[in-house]
Amino acid sequence: MKCACGRESVYYQRYANRWLCEDCFKKDVEKRVRKVLGREVIRNNVKIGVGISGGKDSLVMTYILKKFYDSIPNSEIICFFVDEGIKGFRDVAKKYVVEFCKEFDIDLRIISFKEEINYTMDELVEKNYLKHLNIGKPCSFCGVVRRYLLNKYAFLNNCTYLAIGHNLDDFCQTILMNYIEGNVKNIIQFGKDVSSSTNFVKRIKPLKLIPEEEVILYAKLNNLKYQKEPCPYSHLSYRYKIKKIIEMLEEDKPGVRFGILRGYESLLKLIEYREGNLKKCKICGSLCSGELCKVCSWLEILKGL
Amino acid sequence: MKCACGRESVYYQRYANRWLCEDCFKKDVEKRVRKVLGREVIRNNVKIGVGISGGKDSLVMTYILKKFYDSIPNSEIICFFVDEGIKGFRDVAKKYVVEFCKEFDIDLRIISFKEEINYTMDELVEKNYLKHLNIGKPCSFCGVVRRYLLNKYAFLNNCTYLAIGHNLDDFCQTILMNYIEGNVKNIIQFGKDVSSSTNFVKRIKPLKLIPEEEVILYAKLNNLKYQKEPCPYSHLSYRYKIKKIIEMLEEDKPGVRFGILRGYESLLKLIEYREGNLKKCKICGSLCSGELCKVCSWLEILKGL
Known part of the structure; x- marks a missing residue:
């Protein structure tokens, strides 16, 4: 099948019922990334911190951001790679990231769980320490601490934004x-990205409108080498089941993912949300409801073990 | 296993991790129905219109309502059965409903699609008429028209409330x-039951907190005979797929259904919704955004075929 431009197509965009050639496909992806970021983000005098994991999403995101900012004066990209210490997984990812950043001449900082919290993820799981934090699945801990560390280093490096490859x-x-889960607070906070304490770096999510299969194709067409194996702990996550459900729904009704996102964003706009009386975490200073934020309270418990 | 009261159990309530005997199970179901309705509904001087289909839900609901109102002076229950004309399905259901209402001495009115809209569902599907209304699946038409007719007859019969067996x-x-689907208007309207035109009868949903498997068991324990076969058109519906997804989720995390409902209701409370400028349908008088409501505009098109 041909693309609308006349060239041979490489991709059938099912939800839009159209065939795209390599060039039009790449342009379509980049156009949507540009649309999500807008002029507020794609401008000079910014320093973009990027959470880079070595997977397809963060590499594609960094590649596109680099392309955008290369021609913009007084702009800078710096990558943060969090090494949680998962043998046979994150060490492999690290090689991809180091090579990628070298090839594209991007500044890279490596942050490690071992140095930051004294344990690797493997150690925490092996020692069964997460049960002391009342955490059932590794991802619940890992995801939150990674996010915390990315923000910490984006802040320390004076980043204007922190880009996350969702x-x-x-x-x-x-x-x-x-x-x-019916957790109204989470429903609202996810969309509003509320926390605005003094040491919070505003997050941006450039790939918000790019379906997973298009991220994969974009990586392939640009010869980006990334880690394909999933994290060995990920099959334990609830998210994996939800992922399968969404794939089923999309198969059945192409475009349903955009509907979910649009509906959610429209709903949020109708919600008047006040955060209540937030305090500053006594250790890290981030906004929280108690004396300590969740991460700092976890880390305190781990110190005592 | 024993019930907490010491008797032999008949049911394991997985989401509450407890075994219940027949008596405690029935009481538990009835208690939750009473909680949903509250004193505003369970009182004297009410006339409850009941949408009865011959399936487990509407029969269990009617049975419990009858039990509640039997001892309340100046209260009345009247059942409305909508016969859409689906051969081998609704005619079978009708027998169950007629016998049930006779046994429990409840007033019954039968409303038929053929008389009301000039076509049975079978005819509409056979003639492929729904395509003229831009309707893909029969349930989208049938559900809306049934709802319209139930309200119409509840209103004509001066009902205080219209009970629906969801x-x-x-x-x-x-x-x-x-x-x-990301349809914010539907998200909000479903929960707020907004329409409050002069000919709209307030709906109540007594079984809101009763999981499907408990409705089935309650019917069995009370020897209620109901139609078990699903509607022949229902496998075509999107709802059926969502049903399977929810069953999967509940299997994985018992209680998740209550979480979905609670989260939804909490979210709705945070939403300030104004309906905009609604007009009255020129034919039936119900509130709508255009000149005619959805049902009346469909019926007008059908008249012209």
């Missing part, structure tokens, strides 16, 4: 999980 | 479908 599927999974 | 699973299906 694609459309990731968004839909989180939205649906929050709906299903 | 169980917890039905609620979760609708909530999740609306979330997934």
